Amino acid sequence: MWHLIKKTEKNKKKYRIRLSASVIATKGLLNGALSFRGHDESETSLYRGHFIELLKLFGVVNEEIDKVILSNAPRNNQMTAPSIQKEICNCFAAEVLKKIFYELGDDVFSILVDESRDVSKKEQMAMVLRYVDKFGFVKERFVGLVHVTETTVLSLKKAIDELFAHYNLSLSRIRGQGYDGASNMSSEFNGLKALILKENSSAYFVHCFAHQLQLVVVALANKHHQLQQNVTSTLPTTKNEQHPLCSKSN
Known part of the structure; x- marks a missing residue:
């Protein structure tokens, strides 16, 4: 029994080292806005992508890390799968958003919204919050990219409501809204601007300056x-x- 417990603790230590290496590699790539994946990530490839190559460098400079990563790790627990990379990225994104909402506090803000298609032709809506921090500086922070079924007014409004509910934000705190002037965004009678103004008359519309x-x-x-x-x-x-x-x- 003692042998099994000792072996389990040893495996836990290896797992923590392996996870820490993947987290540090992810942080470095995110800070540099670099891609993670390579065109050929097979073991015979000369360059397997930034993520795996960074892990290999960690192993070169630290023998303890080298013993538990990539080919020295269990095949089903290497912490390099795309799903693992995305999960770590989502954790970093959650921490960044946590910092943004802490800085915002209970203060008022404006929203900047635009809709477009991604490379797979899926409609998506991007949202940015604009607010003034406690030092008097105007901040603009990207808070979400939401895939929508269509870019109609009701679909965009529903996406905003869901995003606000997810982050515990209230439409009553909006003091401005900015769009690109498209009819479905800023129409005086039935656009997204009008729908938000019905719920909050203080959400003044400002046409996108660009x-x-x-x-x-x-x-x-x-x-x-x-x-x-x-x-x-x-x-x-x-x-x-x-x-x-x-x-x-x-």
Whole structure:
């Protein structure tokens, strides 16, 4: 019995070392915004991706780590699977969000929302909180990317409600909302702006300044013929093509 207990404690120590190495490697890659996976992660590959290569370096500089990672670890407990990497990343994300909400406290804030498609053509909604910290600095913090079935007003509003419920936020604390001006976002009568204003009349709408600048540049290019010619001369176009800034449809 004592032999089994001693062996179990030994395995626990190895597991903790292996997990710590994976966590440190994940932290380094996240700090540098680097990719984790490699094109070929087989043992015969010259470069198996940043994550595994970092673990190999840990083993080179620390003999104790080298004894318990990768090929020296059990095949079903190497702590290198993509699912393990994602789980560790989610833990870091939870800690970052915890810090953001601690800094925000019970104060008011504004929301910035945009919708787009990812590379797999799935619709998604991104949300950023804008608030003033206790030192008077304006902070903008990304808090979530939510996949939605469609980008209709009701679908986006439901996603916001679910995100707020998950993080224990209240619509009553919103003091501003900013979108890109699309009809489903800022429409006066039935857009997302209007739905939030019905629940909180203090959530004033501010048009996205980047989108405003784009509209100004487009309008200027359409009105100013010399500028229009200069823009079109900078990029070669075919007979039937037109530069985006000079297109009436934009």
